[in-house]
Amino acid sequence: MKLSTLFSPVLKQDPSDAVLVSHRLMLRSGMIVQSATGLYSWLPMGVRVLENIINIVAQKHDEFGCSRMITPILQSAELWKESGRYEDYGKEMLRVKDRHDRDFLFGPTNEEVMTDVARKFIQSYKQLPQVFYQITWKFRDEMRPRFGIMRAREFLMKDAYSFDLDFESAQNTYKNIYHCYLSIFDALGVDALPVRADSGAIGGNLSHEFHVKAEHGESTLYYDSKIDDIKSCDKNFDLMESMYAVADEKHIEETCPLTSDQITVTKGIEIGHIFYFGTKYSESMDFKIAGKDGQSFYPEMGSYGIGMSRLVAAMIEANHDENGIIWPEAVAPFLFILMPLDMNSPETISECEKIYQSLKAQGYSVLIDDRDERPGVKFSYADLIGIPHQIILGKDFKENKLLEYKNRKTGEREKIAISSVDEWLKSKITSSCR
Numbered sequence: 368m369k370l371s372t373l374f375s376p377v378l379k380q381d382p383s384d385a386v387l388v389s390h391r392l393m394l395r396s397g398m399i400v401q402s403a404t405g406l407y408s409w410l411p412m413g414v415r416v417l418e419n420i421i422n423i424v425a426q427k428h429d430e431f432g433c434s435r436m437i438t439p440i441l442q443s444a445e446l447w448k449e450s451g452r453y454e455d456y457g458k459e460m461l462r463v464k465d466r467h468d469r470d471f472l473f474g475p476t477n478e479e480v481m482t483d484v485a486r487k488f489i490q491s492y493k494q495l496p497q498v499f500y501q502i503t504w505k506f507r508d509e510m511r512p513r514f515g516i517m518r519a520r521e522f523l524m525k526d527a528y529s530f531d532l533d534f535e536s537a538q539n540t541y542k543n544i545y546h547c548y549l550s551i552f553d554a555l556g557v558d559a560l561p562v563r564a565d566s567g568a569i570g571g572n573l574s575h576e577f578h579v580k581a582e583h584g585e586s587t588l589y590y591d592s593k594i595d596d597i598k599s600c601d602k603n604f605d606l607m608e609s610m611y612a613v614a615d616e617k618h619i620e621e622t623c624p625l626t627s628d629q630i631t632v633t634k635g636i637e638i639g640h641i642f643y644f645g646t647k648y649s650e651s652m653d654f655k656i657a658g659k660d661g662q663s664f665y666p667e668m669g670s671y672g673i674g675m676s677r678l679v680a681a682m683i684e685a686n687h688d689e690n691g692i693i694w695p696e697a698v699a700p701f702l703f704i705l706m707p708l709d710m711n712s713p714e715t716i717s718e719c720e721k722i723y724q725s726l727k728a729q730g731y732s733v734l735i736d737d738r739d740e741r742p743g744v745k746f747s748y749a750d751l752i753g754i755p756h757q758i759i760l761g762k763d764f765k766e767n768k769l770l771e772y773k774n775r776k777t778g779e780r781e782k783i784a785i786s787s788v789d790e791w792l793k794s795k796i797t798s799s800c801r
Contacts, residue, residue: 368701370736374411376400377751387583389680390515392692396752398679405512405520409676412752415700416679417523421502423554423697424525424673431547433498433527438480440504444470446479450651459507473506478648478670481528485666486654492532495656495666496540500527502675516676517636518585523675530666534645537667541573541643542604544671548577548639551673553600556695557682560635561602562588562612573643576614577673578635581684588635589618591625636681643669686776692753693776701734704754706746708761710739715760722758722770722788729792750775 376397385391393399398413409417425435444462447453453472461473474480481499489497502525512520527544531537545561552559557579564576578588590612597606611625614635623630648654649665658664679698686693696702703726707719719735726733734754736745742761749757755775763769763782770788772781783791 368734370734370738373734375752376410377748385515387514387517387680387684388687389517389683392683392687392751393515393680396692399516405509405518407516407519407521412700413679416694416698417675419698419700420555420675420678424551424675425502427547427551427554428498428500428525428527430550431498431543433500433547436481436484436499436501437503438474438477438484438501440474440506441471442474442477442480444472446483446652447472449653450479450482450648452479459509461506461508475505475507476670476672477501477526478528478668479652482648482652482654482668485528485530486649486652489530489656489666491657492659492664495530495532496536497530498527498540498544499530500525500671515680517680519676522677525673525675527671529669529671530649531668532666534667537643537645537669541641541669544641544669545575545604548641548671548673549600549602552577552638554697555678555682556697557638557678557685558599559602559638560588560590560594560612561607562590562614562635563617564614564640565616575641576637577639578614578637579681579685580633581636581681582634583684584634584636586614586635586637587618588631588633589613589623590631592629592631595631636677636684637674638678638681639671639673641669641671643667686753690747691751694753694755696755699732699753699755701732701754703731703733703756703758704749705733705735706742706749706757706759706761707735707737708742708745708759709765710737712765715764718764718785719760725789726792 378395381391382394385394393413396412397410399407399409402408444453460475463471465471484499485497502523504521505524506521509518509520512518516522529540531540559577560580561575561577564574578586591610594610594612611623645667646665648668654665655663656666682698683692686695705719705723707715709715723733723735736748753775757773757775759771761771763771768785770783770785772783
């Protein structure tokens with residue numbers, strides 16, 4: 368794609384009202400723009416990042432046998448009255464009436480709606496287990512929305528809901544989703560820390576949060592320092608349950624088994640939360656299934672969320688420098704940016720087009736900065752938006768037929784002969800980047 372045709376507005380200065388790095392950089396790099404307090408429009412560069420995250424999350428859920436759905440943003444209040452949460456949820460729930468004076472609400476979560484879907488179609492134990500999931504926008508009327516999309520009123524969320532035969536199978540589903548989350552975050556390039564947590568308004572007696580460690584995180588994490596030596600993909604359920612790792616209220620200093628030199632205390636940004644809550648919703652909504660013995664029973668349930676839009680901000684908090692964003696390859700809006708510095712040189716433009724077509728043919732996403740701008744402007748833009756791999760056609764190309772390569776994350780620079788570009792790509796860029 369050519370930058371001249373892509374709507375990609377950038378700000379020259381940091382917004383004065385943006386406190387967090389992620390908020391500043393998302394505004395400066397033209398990923399989002401505020402529409403109202405706690406409400407943001409996502410612009411093309413931000414949408415590309417969101418879509419990359421959505422694709423990975425959906426793929427992993429499909430691999431784990433989950434069924435994707437889309438439920439209404441507006442939910443009937445009657446369902447919430449059945450579960451007993453309509454009056455208890457609080458002012459974060461935005462309640463509305465339609466023209467017939469019927470009560471509705473903007474969905475802050477979907478336990479009731481998904482339970483209603485399940486009870487309409489699941490009638491026998493033979494249909495279990497089931498995991499439904501969706502990736503949709505939700506609304507919570509936060510009293511003090513702040514920090515950009517980190518705590519916005521409208522947000523994109525992946526929420527899943529499990530239905531199981533009994534406690535044992537529900538625990539197995541819970542562990543499978545736990546491992547699914549580890550697989551997701553590993554694929555995204557996120558080092559997520561799973562910790563035991565409170566269930567909050569969802570309810571239930573088993574709960575884990577997944578956090579990105581960040582200086583300005585809202586949660587305080589307490590965990591065994593040995594966990595820092597464990598690779599993200601190796602943090603399986605049984606291993607992590609054998610080690611101390613908790614969030615906020617779960618930490619009780621008097622009962623903590625670790626000494627001060629064994630424990631790490633840090634801030635974290637919550638990006639995922641999973642719950643097991645047994646028959647809390649199936650009972651309250653009278654969802655029964657015929658059992659093997661002919662007796663009906665209430666299925667065991669759990670819910671599992673990932674803050675998709677929040678995850679974008681969390682990744683920026685964990686991956687940035689003084690020049691801008693440093694995207695992990697899996698979620699970057701483009702994997703490559705080509706920067707021809709002399710837009711008046713037919714040879715430069717021609718070679719840039721050849722490289723572009725070659726990269727596209729191999730499945731890579733590529734942006735050409737074809738603006739007639741000074742080199743410094745192009746370099747600053749590439750660093751600000753965080754594209755992982757930068758290829759520059761400048762003075763060395765005109766004089767020696769050499770390209771200059773820069774790795775955004777490491778700062779590594781390298782000169783590449785035009786004749787060996789294809790071989791260089793095969794050795795430098797893995798197929799997982801496509």
